[in-house]
Amino acid sequence: MGYAAPEYIQTGRLTSKIDVWSYGVFLYELITGRLPLDKNRPKSEQKLLEWVKPYLSKAKKFELIVDPRLKRQYQLKSAQKLAAVANRCVVRNPKSRPKMSEVLEMVNQIVEASTGAGNPEPPLKTKPFVDTSRGTERKHNRRIIDSRSGDKFVHH
Structure with missing residues (x-):
């Protein structure tokens, strides 16, 4: 499946909501450091979107999916907020996904909050x-x- 939205796999038609899905997958890739589909991992960890689900509810569990190469040099709350945006992007029903402009605004707010309000990079x-x-x-x-x-x- 990788970056392809379920409706694209079924119909082959491209829409802006498919881009939103792909961006959500990308956000999870960014957070975890893992590929969307990795056949070199154990069966239960091969599909990124399925693998992250059980870890999203609690902070201690969530830390287990964050890319270990970051060596805890990140703000946990910001990573969790990015994961929440990713979740909204990968909702199965395309009509329930936000517009890409809304996704961009959510991500910008997270970045600005993590770098100090009013002092964006x-x-x-x-x-x-x-x-x-x-x-x-x-x-x-x-x-x-x-x-x-x-x-x-x-x-x-």
Whole structure:
């Protein structure tokens, strides 16, 4: 199943609600550090969405699914809130899933709360991408959008 929503598997039709499902799966991947489908794990742990369910209700249990590579360098409440957003995204009925704009707002609120209210992180900055595949260097502009304000930034 991976990132594919149940209705996409059944119908093959793409909708914005399928993107919401996929984003929910991505959030769980981010929290756990696990792939959505991993055949190298024991049978009961192969499907990420099924594996996380029993761990979501209590904080002590929840800590067991957080990626151990984070070495407890995260805010448990923020991770739990992200999991709650992920849960809303992976509801089986597509009509019950939030819009992607609502998901983005929920995630932004969690990030802002965890970094200090009113003191959000600045938008991501990146170095220009240098294409050397043709033997010559060509710089490409990267456009980055600050999701909180919608501002666009062009980097050369």
